[in-house]
Amino acid sequence: MSDRRDRRRRQILAAAKEVFAQKGYVATTVDDIVTRIEISRGTFYNYYDDKLDIFEALVESFMAALATSIIPIDLSPGAPTPREQLQANLKRVVELALNDPAMVTISLSTAMGVDPGLDEKLSVFYGHLRVFMDETLQTGQQLGLVRPGDRGPMLSIALGGMEGLLIDAVSGSVDADADELVEAVMSFLESGLLGR
Amino acid sequence: MSDRRDRRRRQILAAAKEVFAQKGYVATTVDDIVTRIEISRGTFYNYYDDKLDIFEALVESFMAALATSIIPIDLSPGAPTPREQLQANLKRVVELALNDPAMVTISLSTAMGVDPGLDEKLSVFYGHLRVFMDETLQTGQQLGLVRPGDRGPMLSIALGGMEGLLIDAVSGSVDADADELVEAVMSFLESGLLGR
Amino acid sequence: MSDRRDRRRRQILAAAKEVFAQKGYVATTVDDIVTRIEISRGTFYNYYDDKLDIFEALVESFMAALATSIIPIDLSPGAPTPREQLQANLKRVVELALNDPAMVTISLSTAMGVDPGLDEKLSVFYGHLRVFMDETLQTGQQLGLVRPGDRGPMLSIALGGMEGLLIDAVSGSVDADADELVEAVMSFLESGLLGR
Amino acid sequence: MSDRRDRRRRQILAAAKEVFAQKGYVATTVDDIVTRIEISRGTFYNYYDDKLDIFEALVESFMAALATSIIPIDLSPGAPTPREQLQANLKRVVELALNDPAMVTISLSTAMGVDPGLDEKLSVFYGHLRVFMDETLQTGQQLGLVRPGDRGPMLSIALGGMEGLLIDAVSGSVDADADELVEAVMSFLESGLLGR
């Protein structure tokens, strides 16, 4: 039955997620993973090609979820205001992150530099995200919703800021209520940090 | 003579920096480092305790330089305006980063998850930076220079944003002129991203 | 029914033969074999004890066929001439080989060094063959049909030569018409290689 | 000093040769080799890339020695007769083999089927040898020194016969005096096996 197999696959994946989040990719051994759920090393290799394979499976599925939770701004009449749509996007992303803190740690903090192949995939993902955001910002500028200026640095700061916030929220450095976080980001986007 | 010894140490350090930036800590072998400057493995260990030692030396000296380049806002009469001092601080940090791109990559992109001891040190550094910035922001809020609100998320976003900008600047994703970058950050801090 | 079981056994045997010939014993996995006929690994072990078991089954049955195709020279009056009988023997051996090229590769090229037990069996087989041939040659010498001299080297050369010819014929290095091959061997046996 | 290094390399090579000859490539572990000369596994890998590397080093050097010991027939006036040169060639090959029985076993008996890359190299070697021998035979035929006929099977038989003789000589199945072996081969080449 493929049901059984799927359950096992997910069980191994869950175990790997916890260990990776705790010890990082490098320090994690396949033994750490299989020990946690009391299966043999051989079984692990029946389900995943190797250590990198399962790491990629985790990161990529999180990236996919992230991609799914970002919905392009709908400018057609009758749609919610762009501001509301932006806020909804942020809410989805923040909740995704808070619901899966381990994956935030893994994907945003420790995934780079692990493997050339994975680095490449992550770069491609970030590249796509940047392009998408860039187009969105451009439209926003044309509509007067986004202030004019070179979008490159804006994007780097905004994406980096979001990343930093999620990492800190998940690590406990910052209080972790989704709505407050969204509110904080919205304030930052609307008026920056400095008074006046 | 200690002069000779110092030169050697720096030579090895420079080689290590390049390799770490290129291949990441994990993939870098001591052999990669010593081969690059044509010394023996034994010599390496005459100057550094182990692989982690030299990595820490790099990261810590960069962190120290970073710390040095951030000067507390001087509120005494006759000092430049806080805005000018903030801008000068940003300028110093950005220039430090652009002058040493390899170290940006190493410190901000690949240092986490490498070793529990190093992770701890990095956390402490970030913690100090946060505390310092928090105090600065608090003063700013009291003076009405920083908008009111929970400083935790503000800090996470600001630091993360800065990190993201430097990484992208150094990797070539974003145009790398120091003044433009500073200008972009100032705009973000002053008015966020959105119009009005 | 034992009929069904026999068909399965032969089906597995045939699959194993092809894979062994292609990849060699070592590189062949049980999985390679069962995949080819779309049965499960468990089924394989219902029919053969282990990987070596099926390899031995193949090699031994080929050796048995080889043994069967060699018929002792009949010296009784009325029998065909010894030369004709020799030629007939060669013909049978050559045709056996050409009809089952995979087994030639397996048995003559890659079977040695695989397993101590199998090596032993192969040695015993070659030993029997040598003894039988030795007796035949001895009779031939007494009758003046075989030139005198130490039969040891003669046998090694003759058997090795035959082996080499079959391997090359089967691998395509040499043109593969049974009668021509037999003819070539007869010429070699009758007059060697050199003129006069 | 490269002297030391060279000695070590040869020491490891010698150990590997013995183990390979005894147990075959597959059954030999790197541990078997290093244990025999009481060095660590790591040391082994300081001198050879991997298990296959050292095996190839052995086989290829033996093949090279073999190639060196075969000298083209010199037909210029004043040279020894072709028959004498042939005999001298055989003598060199036989002595090479008898001086290094382990390598005969390794190269001729167990090298095929070990690794696709090595198989390829061996095939190329045999191919070259065949071509060279073919040209020699062709010249011989033109001079009337070799009987006419398809050279393909002749070569397969002659090379296979030689191989068989050397293997048997080395394994003790046949008495191992170089001159007698050469004599036996010469007889076979000159008059085959059968009387008259």
Added chain:
DNA sequence: CATGAATGAGCCTTCATTCAT
């Protein structure tokens, strides 16, 4: 100080084989 040969712990990975369903 410099060298580089030697070490060996430790990890990943494969695959023949078993056994509960």
Added chain:
DNA sequence: GATGAATGAAGGCTCATTCAT
């Protein structure tokens, strides 16, 4: 009889680190 998930022994290989010269 058939299945295929699970096992675990076994071995290849890497590389940071040591140390005698």
